[in-house]
Amino acid sequence: MTMLIEARGLDVAYGAAPPVLHHVDFTLRAGEIVTIVGPNGSGKSTLVRALLGMVPMTRGSLWRAPGLRVGYVPQSLHLDANLPLTVARFLRLNRRLDTAQVAGLLARVGAPGLEARELATLSGGQFQRVLLARALAGEPQLLVLDEPTQGLDQPGTAAFYRLIEEVRRALGCAVLSVSHDLHVVMSASDRVVCLNGHVCCEGTPSVVSNAPEYRALFGMGTQGALALYQHHHDHGTDHPDHPHDHEVCDHDH
Amino acid sequence: MIIDAFVLRALAAGLLLALAAGPLGCFVVWRRMAYFGDATAHGAILGVALALAFGVSVTLGTLVTALVMALVIAALQGRGWAVDTLLGVMAHSALALGLVAVSFLPGVRVDLSAWLFGDILTVGTADLWTAAAGVALVLALLVWRWEALLTATISEDLARSLGLEPRREQLVLVLALAIVVAVALKVVGALLIGAMLLIPPATARVYARGPEGMALAAVGLAAMAVVVGLVASLWLDTPAGPSIVTAAAAFFAGTVGGAALRRALISRARV
Numbered sequence: 001m002t003m004l005i006e007a008r009g010l011d012v013a014y015g016a017a018p019p020v021l022h023h024v025d026f027t028l029r030a031g032e033i034v035t036i037v038g039p040n041g042s043g044k045s046t047l048v049r050a051l052l053g054m055v056p057m058t059r060g061s062l063w064r065a066p067g068l069r070v071g072y073v074p075q076s077l078h079l080d081a082n083l084p085l086t087v088a089r090f091l092r093l094n095r096r097l098d099t100a101q102v103a104g105l106l107a108r109v110g111a112p113g114l115e116a117r118e119l120a121t122l123s124g125g126q127f128q129r130v131l132l133a134r135a136l137a138g139e140p141q142l143l144v145l146d147e148p149t150q151g152l153d154q155p156g157t158a159a160f161y162r163l164i165e166e167v168r169r170a171l172g173c174a175v176l177s178v179s180h181d182l183h184v185v186m187s188a189s190d191r192v193v194c195l196n197g198h199v200c201c202e203g204t205p206s207v208v209s210n211a212p213e214y215r216a217l218f219g220m221g222t223q224g225a226l227a228l229y230q231h232h233h234d235h236g237t238d239h240p241d242h243p244h245d246h247e248v249c250d251h252d253h
Numbered sequence: 254m255i256i257d258a259f260v261l262r263a264l265a266a267g268l269l270l271a272l273a274a275g276p277l278g279c280f281v282v283w284r285r286m287a288y289f290g291d292a293t294a295h296g297a298i299l300g301v302a303l304a305l306a307f308g309v310s311v312t313l314g315t316l317v318t319a320l321v322m323a324l325v326i327a328a329l330q331g332r333g334w335a336v337d338t339l340l341g342v343m344a345h346s347a348l349a350l351g352l353v354a355v356s357f358l359p360g361v362r363v364d365l366s367a368w369l370f371g372d373i374l375t376v377g378t379a380d381l382w383t384a385a386a387g388v389a390l391v392l393a394l395l396v397w398r399w400e401a402l403l404t405a406t407i408s409e410d411l412a413r414s415l416g417l418e419p420r421r422e423q424l425v426l427v428l429a430l431a432i433v434v435a436v437a438l439k440v441v442g443a444l445l446i447g448a449m450l451l452i453p454p455a456t457a458r459v460y461a462r463g464p465e466g467m468a469l470a471a472v473g474l475a476a477m478a479v480v481v482g483l484v485a486s487l488w489l490d491t492p493a494g495p496s497i498v499t500a501a502a503a504f505f506a507g508t509v510g511g512a513a514l515r516r517a518l519i520s521r522a523r524v
Contacts, residue, residue: 049410049413052413052414053416054410054413054414070414072410072411072414072415074408074410074411074414075410077407077408077410077411078408079407080282080283080284080285080406082282082283082454082455082458083283083406083407083464083467084458084461084462084463084464084466084467085407085463085464086462086463089463089464090407093400093403093404093407093411094400094401094404094415144414146410
């Protein structure tokens with residue numbers, strides 16, 4: 001499969017502070033679904049931003065497929081109440097879209113008819129769908145979601161992830177998403193990368209069948225959109241060459 | 254009725270200011286830069302003092318100090334100080350320093366109230382051409398960068414993901430703000446420039462359905478305030494700059510009050 005992004009030995013630091021990311025290797029191929037998980041402050045968003053060239057890296061090499069079309073769904077968007085902005089105008093920011101294209105995008109994300117609504121009056125779920133619609137406007141080869149379900153409840157999160165899967169099936173794009181919840185990732189993920197300043201571990205997610213309490217919580221209620229990711233790793237052997245203070249990945253399994 | 258040339262020049266200067274202050278003021282409101290505008294405007298007094306001391310044009314002096322002021326604030330932002338504290342320190346220091354500097358000028362009698370509250374009736378033909386050039390530059394900047402500015406205002410992350418640089422867009426606004434301050438100094442004075450940037454867009458917000466509509470409505474409201482305020486000041490013999498701002502404030506009160514009344518009537522009708 002064609003490579004979309006390849007990073008080797010990536011370091012990112014903000015100012016003089018110790019690097020947020022240290023020696024991260026990361027690859028993403030066309031059509032792949034990859035989820036980055038990690039505790040708060042583990043550099044998940046920073047990694048995504050560095051991969052997209054939104055923050056400069058301090059060391060390492062980064063390659064992106066030439067002309068890579070990226071649809072980016074930002075983590076949060078604080079809109080000043082004094083800025084009147086309809087959904088249609090928001091979708092047209094920096095993009096030329098006709099009325100039919102706007103309607104098509106909104107229908108694709110399951111939010112038809114919202115064109116004339118002001119962004120500030122949307123519910124959390126509607127708002128996320130509109131952000132997704134905007135990201136899809138450029139026919140992306142790669143869809144990037146930075147904690148897209150922040151502020152959504154459990155059913156809302158599940159519905160949103162189901163929507164992402166639908167969209168991906170339709171477009172065939174790669175999906176790179178960030179989740180702050182160590183346990184809940186898209187069940188369709190090909191790969192889960194656990195980050196804590198460095199890559200702690202990565203692998204395929206497996207639905208945990210022998211954990212009925214989690215199954216009850218996430219599995220049934222979400223119609224399989226969410227799954228539990230089990231971490232299999234042995235920390236001592238992960239990065240023998242550079243022991244540092246990130247080494248303790250403090251999450252329960 | 255014969256309208257004196259100085260009144261027409263005053264009107265032209267006021268309308269030119271309205272043209273630039275409307276859209277720029279919208280960004281000041283959307284980005285919560287109200288204090289930023291004030292600080293830049295107050296710095297202009299220091300510019301007046303420096304221009305008179307060094308014998309250069311006052312417009313150039315105010316433009317340069319407003320720009321330096323705005324750049325210093327932009328550079329200091331996000332370095333540990335709360336923005337409102339930083340702006341308060343800068344705004345009042347610049348104003349005080351400017352007033353002290355003016356008092357040192359030997360042999361120059363400076364009419365301070367003209368710089369603080371404007372002196373629109375003394376606008377000359379040369380002033381008008383300078384103002385027209387400044388306003389044209391501001392409008393060109395805003396039209397050229399409109400989508401990028403709007404995107405960076407809505408979400409810096411979104412802007413970065415599109416390959417835009419939010420800090421560069423902020424510099425565009427800072428430059429436009431410095432130019433508008435230099436133009437507005439003669440019209441409404443350093444203390445009331447902030448009012449012309451804030452009040453018309455705040456009023457326009459009540460009517461607007463989109464960002465472009467809000468900018469256009471702000472231009473219209475600012476222009477109306479200039480006309481009404483100027484006529485009232487001639488008629489009532491009140492200072493022109495404060496009269497213009499008073500007119501703008503009256504439109505704001507009327508609009509917001511009217512909207513509240515309409516809502517109240519609608520909700521009563523439903524009961």
